[in-house]
Amino acid sequence: MRARVRPGIEPRAHRAILLSTPAVRLANVTKTFGAHTAVRDLSFEVPRGSLYGFIGPNGSGKTTTIRMILHILAPDTGGVEVLGEKGTRAANDRIGYLPEERGLYKKMTVRRLLAYYASLKGMPAADAQREAERWLERLELTDWRDAKVEALSKGMSQKIQFISTVISKPELIILDEPFSGLDPVNLEVLRGAILELVADGATAIFSTHDMTVAEQLCDSVIMIFKGDKVLDGTREEIYAQYGQDTIRVRTDGGAGVLESLEGVEQVLDLGRYQELRVQGDPQELLRTLTQKTNVRHFEETRPTLHDIFIRIAGPEAAREEASA
Amino acid sequence: MNKILAIARAEYLQAVRSKAFLIGLFGMPILLGGGLLFQVAMQDQVDLRERRCAVFDPSGELWPVLEAAANGRNTHGIWEAKEEESEPEQVRPEFALERYVPEDGERPDVALSERVRAGDLQGFVLLDPSLLGSDLTDRPLAYHTDEPTFTELPRWIEGVVNEEVRRRRFEAADMDRELAESLVRPVKLTTWGLASTRADGGVDEAEKESDVRTFVIPFASMMLLFMLVMTTAPQLMNQVLEEKMQRIAEVLVSSVTPFQLMLGKLFGSVAISLTLAALYVGGIAWATHHWDVSHYVPPGTYAWFLGLMVFALLMYGSLFSALGSACSELRDAQSLMMPAMIILMIPMFSLGAIVESPNGSLAVGLTYFPTATPMIFLFRLLAPPGPAAWEFPAAMAMCIVTTFALVWASGKIFRVGVLAQGQAPTFGRLIGWVFSK
Numbered sequence: 001m002r003a004r005v006r007p008g009i010e011p012r013a014h015r016a017i018l019l020s021t022p023a024v025r026l027a028n029v030t031k032t033f034g035a036h037t038a039v040r041d042l043s044f045e046v047p048r049g050s051l052y053g054f055i056g057p058n059g060s061g062k063t064t065t066i067r068m069i070l071h072i073l074a075p076d077t078g079g080v081e082v083l084g085e086k087g088t089r090a091a092n093d094r095i096g097y098l099p100e101e102r103g104l105y106k107k108m109t110v111r112r113l114l115a116y117y118a119s120l121k122g123m124p125a126a127d128a129q130r131e132a133e134r135w136l137e138r139l140e141l142t143d144w145r146d147a148k149v150e151a152l153s154k155g156m157s158q159k160i161q162f163i164s165t166v167i168s169k170p171e172l173i174i175l176d177e178p179f180s181g182l183d184p185v186n187l188e189v190l191r192g193a194i195l196e197l198v199a200d201g202a203t204a205i206f207s208t209h210d211m212t213v214a215e216q217l218c219d220s221v222i223m224i225f226k227g228d229k230v231l232d233g234t235r236e237e238i239y240a241q242y243g244q245d246t247i248r249v250r251t252d253g254g255a256g257v258l259e260s261l262e263g264v265e266q267v268l269d270l271g272r273y274q275e276l277r278v279q280g281d282p283q284e285l286l287r288t289l290t291q292k293t294n295v296r297h298f299e300e301t302r303p304t305l306h307d308i309f310i311r312i313a314g315p316e317a318a319r320e321e322a323s324a
Numbered sequence: 325m326n327k328i329l330a331i332a333r334a335e336y337l338q339a340v341r342s343k344a345f346l347i348g349l350f351g352m353p354i355l356l357g358g359g360l361l362f363q364v365a366m367q368d369q370v371d372l373r374e375r376r377c378a379v380f381d382p383s384g385e386l387w388p389v390l391e392a393a394a395n396g397r398n399t400h401g402i403w404e405a406k407e408e409e410s411e412p413e414q415v416r417p418e419f420a421l422e423r424y425v426p427e428d429g430e431r432p433d434v435a436l437s438e439r440v441r442a443g444d445l446q447g448f449v450l451l452d453p454s455l456l457g458s459d460l461t462d463r464p465l466a467y468h469t470d471e472p473t474f475t476e477l478p479r480w481i482e483g484v485v486n487e488e489v490r491r492r493r494f495e496a497a498d499m500d501r502e503l504a505e506s507l508v509r510p511v512k513l514t515t516w517g518l519a520s521t522r523a524d525g526g527v528d529e530a531e532k533e534s535d536v537r538t539f540v541i542p543f544a545s546m547m548l549l550f551m552l553v554m555t556t557a558p559q560l561m562n563q564v565l566e567e568k569m570q571r572i573a574e575v576l577v578s579s580v581t582p583f584q585l586m587l588g589k590l591f592g593s594v595a596i597s598l599t600l601a602a603l604y605v606g607g608i609a610w611a612t613h614h615w616d617v618s619h620y621v622p623p624g625t626y627a628w629f630l631g632l633m634v635f636a637l638l639m640y641g642s643l644f645s646a647l648g649s650a651c652s653e654l655r656d657a658q659s660l661m662m663p664a665m666i667i668l669m670i671p672m673f674s675l676g677a678i679v680e681s682p683n684g685s686l687a688v689g690l691t692y693f694p695t696a697t698p699m700i701f702l703f704r705l706l707a708p709p710g711p712a713a714w715e716f717p718a719a720m721a722m723c724i725v726t727t728f729a730l731v732w733a734s735g736k737i738f739r740v741g742v743l744a745q746g747q748a749p750t751f752g753r754l755i756g757w758v759f760s761k
Contacts, residue, residue, distance in 0.1 A: 070578045072743065092579060103572035108338065119330040120579035164575070 021084050023048045023172050023203035024069055029078030031064055038064040040227040042078070046205060046220075051198045053218030054207040055305065061227040062207045063100065066174055069205070070097055083171055093122045096170035100177040100207075102161045106150035110141070110160055113149060114167055121168035128167060135163040139189060155186040162190055166197060173197060176207045191217065211305040223309055230312045239302050242311070246303045247276045247285065253293035261288055268307070273297070275307070327580045331588020335563075336595045348555055349600060372417050375477050378424040378439070378448040380432045386451050386488060387423050393484045394421045419477060424448065433468065440470055447471070449481050455489055517708070533708070536620045539679065542706035545625065546699050549633050550672065552601055556593045557640035557668070558661070563589065564648030564742070565657050573649075573742045582739040586649075590641045590731070597637050601630060622706060629702065635723040636698035639730050640668060643695075646734035649741035650749035650757075660749065671699035682707040691719060694726040733758045 024046040031039045039061045046052045054062055067073040068080050071089040083091040105113055111132060118128030136142045139159045144152060152160065158181065166173060175194065179187050194217070198204050208214050214221060221238060223231035231238065251257060255269040263280035278285055286298055303311070339345050381387040402416035426432050436448040447469030454461045465485055467478040494501040515533040522528055564586075567573045576585050605626055612618040647664055651657040670693060671678075678687040682704045691700045691711075701719040704711050711719070740757040741749070 067743070072574075072577050089581065095578070097575065097578040099571060099574045099578075101571035101574070103567070103570055103575040105338075105572060106570075107342070116330070116334045117575070117579070119334075120327055120576065122326065 021048075021081075022046055023050075023083060024205065025079075025081040026065070026068070027079045027081075029065075029068060029075040029080060031061075031068060031073060031075050037227050039068070039075075039224075042224070042227075042229055044222050044229065044232050046203060048203050049198065049201055050219045051194070051204045051206060051217055053214035053221040054205055054224070055209065055211050055214045055221060055309075056224040056230075057209050060224045062209075062224060063176065065224070066097075066176060066205070066207060069174065070095060091172075093168070094171045096121075096165040096168065096173045098161060098165040098173075098175045098178055100180070102157060104149045104157060104161060104164075107148060109146050109148055110136070110152070111145045113160070114164055117164040118167045121170075123168045131167050131169065132163065135167060138193065139163065154181060155183055158182060159186065159190065162193065166193075171202060173202055173204045174207070175204060177209070178206070179208075179210070179213060211309060215305045221305065223305070223312070225309070225312075231308065238305075238308065242303055242308045245277050245279065246301050246307065247278055247282055248273050248297070248299045248301045249276060249289070249295065250274070250297035251289065251293045251295050257293050258289075261285065261292075266311075275301075275303075277303070277307075277311070328584050328588045328591065331576075331580065331585060332591035332595060335589055335592025336599075339592070339596045340599060345596070349603065352551060352555070353604070370416060372414055374418045374420050375446040375474075376420045376422065376444065377477060377481070378422050378436050378445055379451065380424045380426070380436070380448065381451040383451070383453040383456060385456055386485060389488045390421055390481070390484055391423070394419050397480070417476070419480065437468060440468065446474065446477060449478075451485070455485065456492060534620065536617070537622075538708055541621060541625070542682075542703045543675075543679070545629055545706055546671065546675075546703040548601075548604060549629065549636060549699055549702055550668075552597050552604075552633060553636050553640050553668065555600065556597045557637060557644045558665075559644075560589060560593055560641050561644040561648035561657060561661065561664075564645050564738075565651050565654070568649060568652070568742055577742060582649075582742050583735040585742070586642065586645050586735055586738045587731075589645060590638060593641050594634060594637045597633065598630070601633055605629065625706060628705060632698040632702045632723070635727050638727045639695055639698070640664075642731045642734035643667075646737035646741065646754070647749075649738040650744070650754055651741075652745050652747075656748050663751075667695050670696045671703075674700070675703075678703055679707075683709070683711065688715070691715070692722055694722065695730075697722045697726065736760070 022045040024044075026045075027043050029039060029042045030037065042061075042065065054065070056062055064073065068075050069082055070092060071080070071082075071087075080087060083094055085091040105116075108116070111129075114132040114135075115125060115128050118131070119125065123131075132145075133142070136145055139162075141156060141159060141163075144156060149157060149160065158178075162178065165175070173194075178190060178194070182190065194204055194206075206214060206218055215235070218235065220234045221231065222229060233241075249258070250273050255267055255274050258264060258267045258274055258276060261276075263278045263285055264276050265279060266277040268275040268277075276285075282300055286295065289295055289298070379387055379390055381390075398418045398420075402414055402418060403412035404415045405412045424432060424436060426435065432448075432450065436445065439445045440447060447467055450463070450466045450468070452461050452464045452466075455464045465482065467481060469478075491501070494504065516530040517533055519530040520528045564573075567576070573585070580588070609618075609621075609626065612621055643664060647660045648657060651660060670690070674686070674690050674696075677684070678690065678700060681687060687700065687704060688711075690696055691704060693700075697719055701711070701715075701723075705716075736758045737754050740760065741754075747753070
């Protein structure tokens with residue numbers, strides 16, 4: 001990782017200061033577009049070296065927040081600090097950004113494109129070439145380095161876009177829906193590459209509306225809905241808060257018999273299974289249930305992030321997410 | 325600055341390595357030269373079909389003259405040997421005249437019109453008897469046709485009839501025609517430059533003005549500048565729009581500011597135009613030297629051309645970049661393209677007035693219409709006698725101020741527009757973006 005040195009501070013001390021600060025800190029940030037409030041009073045911190053999930057349905061304010069982190073947009077109120085730099089683009093050369101909608105020059109060759117994107121991050125040409133070769137080999141694209149981008153398949157293009165994001169060895173990597181449209185094989189390749197980068201010390205912000213993927217990958221998660229933060233914490237913290245009250249059952253009576261049970265707050269019908277959110281003792285619930293119908297399966301389980309999201313944001317969020 | 329140069333370099337290399345650049349490089353001279361060659365070639369392509377024409381001559385006095393003239397023309401006037409001793413080839417159409425005598429109760433113009441409509445005749449001519457007197461009617465010599473664009477036949481008839489009428493008038497007046505014509509022969513005016521006194525007391529004689537010096541060079545320079553701007557500036561609009569539509573712009577502005585991005589693209593396009601201009605201007609300089617006509621090109625022409633071209637490219641390039649950034653669809657771009665093109669065309673629209681009087685108040689006034697300064701001033705400084713001394717700093721100041729203002733305003737529009745999606749741009753909104761914080 002490269003670190004910028006502030007004048008008057010000894011480099012090692014400066015590095016220590018840098019590492020003690022979060023990679024990203026947003027404090028009471030609000031951004032409006034005309035009458036529409038995209039982000040409202042948003043505060044969160046992304047710890048250094050973490051894989052941070054930024055989740056919420058489409059249109060919830062994720063991209064606006066990312067653009068403020070990149071200083072492409074300025075907040076109306078509040079502060080944005082990125083890699084120790086407050087309110088300026090000074091850290092942008094140390095950030096890699098993979099936007100949701102891929103942007104590659106179709107007529108450029110892969111090698112020239114990667115060299116160009118690296119040069120925009122201030123990377124010397126020789127270093128860029130070396131790093132490009134390394135990543136092309138890592139992602140099995142070496143044979144395509146002199147091909148024009150327009151000749152690549154969709155999966156290859158996405159891998160090239162990923163390389164262009166990380167070629168400059170950024171300290172902070174922002175990935176907006178990095179797996180969308182990828183086949184399972186390429187998804188695993190990219191997932192491995194992201195984990196490798198985080199293991200090497202980079203911080204990754206992983207923005208997605210697919211909460212299952214975020215749940216599998218991320219150490220911490222912030223959930224945003226209609227511009228408001230509705231959830232923020234490590235996975236452990238979140239499950240500690242929401243993870244003790246979900247029962248997965250399969251009965252002969254189906255969903256109808258479950259809704260009338262005492263202590264059942266919500267029934268989510270998944271077809272073959274039903275998930276219940278309950279208050280009270282699960283064993284008591286099982287006893288009551290066996291008196292009413294044949295129970296084929298009964299399991300205490302953790303709610304998914306999706307369940308938690310629905311629980312927090314309500315049925316309206318479920319509808320919006322389904323239509324997204 | 326390094327990032328701006330990196331963008332400019334990428335834009336430049338991407339453009340000059342493309343087939344489109346080579347096509348543009350050779351396309352423009354080929355198009356212009358080819359157009360000239362085509363016109364020259366077409367001049368020799370004459371429709372040689374026989375043209376039949378009926379003549380109604382109630383007096384009977386002029387028909388024999390026309391008949392004899394037509395015979396003479398058809399025998400000698402329409403044949404030409406391309407080389408000595410080669411067989412003559414027909415180069416003009418034959419005119420077959422016939423005398424028309426109406427039948428009883430027939431109206432000549434109606435009867436002959438029907439024959440023209442039927443394709444039997446090219447046209448017909450009505451010779452009023454008043455032609456031979458001094459009191460002419462309002463239609464003494466009328467040619468009727470349904471193909472008025474073919475003018476060779478009526479012009480020939482007019483010449484023959486007038487020649488005969490003049491001969492008869494001189495004869496009636498008992499005057500020597502040759503003497504009269506020599507007495508009224510016009511005197512040709514020639515245009516010369518100014519004489520000047522040298523330090524040694526001698527005189528530098530005035531030189532005869534040349535159309536090449538006074539019109540061709542200023543006009544060609546202005547046209548070349550216009551075409552170079554047209555080659556690159558509107559392209560920027562398409563490029564920016566394409567990058568925006570393909571979401572490349574979002575990747576780029578995460579690494580550079582929108583203003584850096586716009587400037588990089590602008591400098592890249594200036595470099596592309598300078599490359600084209602260097603090739604064209606270099607070719608022209610070589611050609612004028614080779615054919616020993618370089619004295620027609622005033623000193624400083626090339627430097628002025630390149631300098632004013634850079635101003636024009638920065639002005640129009642930034643304008644088109646800003647408009648491209650404000651659009652989200654090709655349809656929006658097309659609607660914005662029209663007003664921008666009108667601004668670009670102002671020097672062309674006013675060319676007639678500027679050529680007529682390069683230092684007239686209209687030409688001087690138009691020079692200081694902000695975006696028109698580079699092109700109009702280029703024409704005026706190359707067309708003798710050139711602008712007044714005060715105009716040189718004034719025009720330069722105008723170029724500098726306009727360039728900075730347009731680049732600044734375009735940068736403000738670009739900053740907002742390059743990430744804006746969905747809404748069709750309006751001029752009100754663009755102005756709002758210019759003054760937004």
